[in-house]
Amino acid sequence: MRGPLLTANFKIQNMITMKNSLKYLSLSLCAALILTFVGCDDDEDNAPAPVVMYEQEDHMARPAINTVFVSAGEKDMFNATSPSLQGPAFSTKFKDRLMALNPGYTTNLLGLDATTFTSVLATDVLSASLTGATTFYDGTNVLTGRKLDDDVITVELILIFGGPDAMSNPGLTDDHVDQNDKSFSTTFPYLASPH
């Protein structure tokens, strides 16, 4: 009778010990996890990255597109629309706006009729060459980027008002402000120091 009783006792003791061990094991695991998390807080570079999400508020690519071609009531909508969806939504509106600005528009210096010109503009992205000159327009290269000193407004005025040979509406094709009020640097970050 004693034998089995002892054995049973021993088994129970064993189970209690095991349970305690498990308890300690899980406690120490918890501690390790807590320590890990605390450690990560002190060193953000190694932290598991939290998911940070954003909603688009403003958009810009080519200069002055929204300001010139989008009506007051739709400016925010244009800014929150991805370029792949801007074209379908705004091409016709841009054409109406172009014809209101310049009722005599036929084609421009790029040879683009009103429909073609405004459908290009309505998908508002800025092209940039990875292989050569990057300029809005330098007399040779067209829309291969935008440099700090490019006179982008005069280029756009010519394309909107200048007609096929850039000679139409001479009073409207140049604002006669040809350069910035401070010079740019050839070293990073290139922009001039603030006033």
Added chain:
Amino acid sequence: MKSKRSIKILAMASAIAAFGAASYLIAADHIDAPAVTGTGSDITDFYVFQSPSNSNNIVFVVNVQGLLAPAATAAASFDEEVMIEINIDNSSTKDALEDLVIQATFDDGMIKVHGPSAPIEKGSNSTLLSTSSAEATITSYGSNPSIGENDGIKVFAGPRDDPFFFDLNQFKAIIGGTATSFNNPGTDTFAGTNVLSVVIEVPKSMLGSGSINAWATTNRQL
């Protein structure tokens, strides 16, 4: 958060309405958007050009918060809830969807650059890339530029002269019907004003080959 933002937008919308039609046409992208006017997410200009100091690199410039008077510049700061994103379409079809993004966030006096890398999601919502590629201390008004560099990526953030130039006032007079042509010489409406600039220079090899289409966005944290 949401309601606070709605109130802010509502207040701004009322302020804009008070200005009325006069605010219709403003410059490159300065104050083009009623909902973000005067906030850290109002983009004024976007530039993409080959680096003047290294023809293997491309420079991206995104300017925000235009028309800062010199006296107001020291107090102007980047909005820490706004992420500036440069979106790059380098596909052969040029489908106007971003294949790469460069994201810039502002925190505790630092700008952190993430990418260029494939975006976690495309379109008008964005998710922050998990690792940053370069960082710099945000340069304060009156200090020499603080430049960060890592893995060939250079970054600057801080106040600069607004590089944009345009006789905006005369253009508004023409559009408004009170003038019929520009003056010669014209008057640069942006002379003497500052912006907050982010300048990021990256090796062309990180962007693809041939040409890219790019656009800049500002994005508010949800």
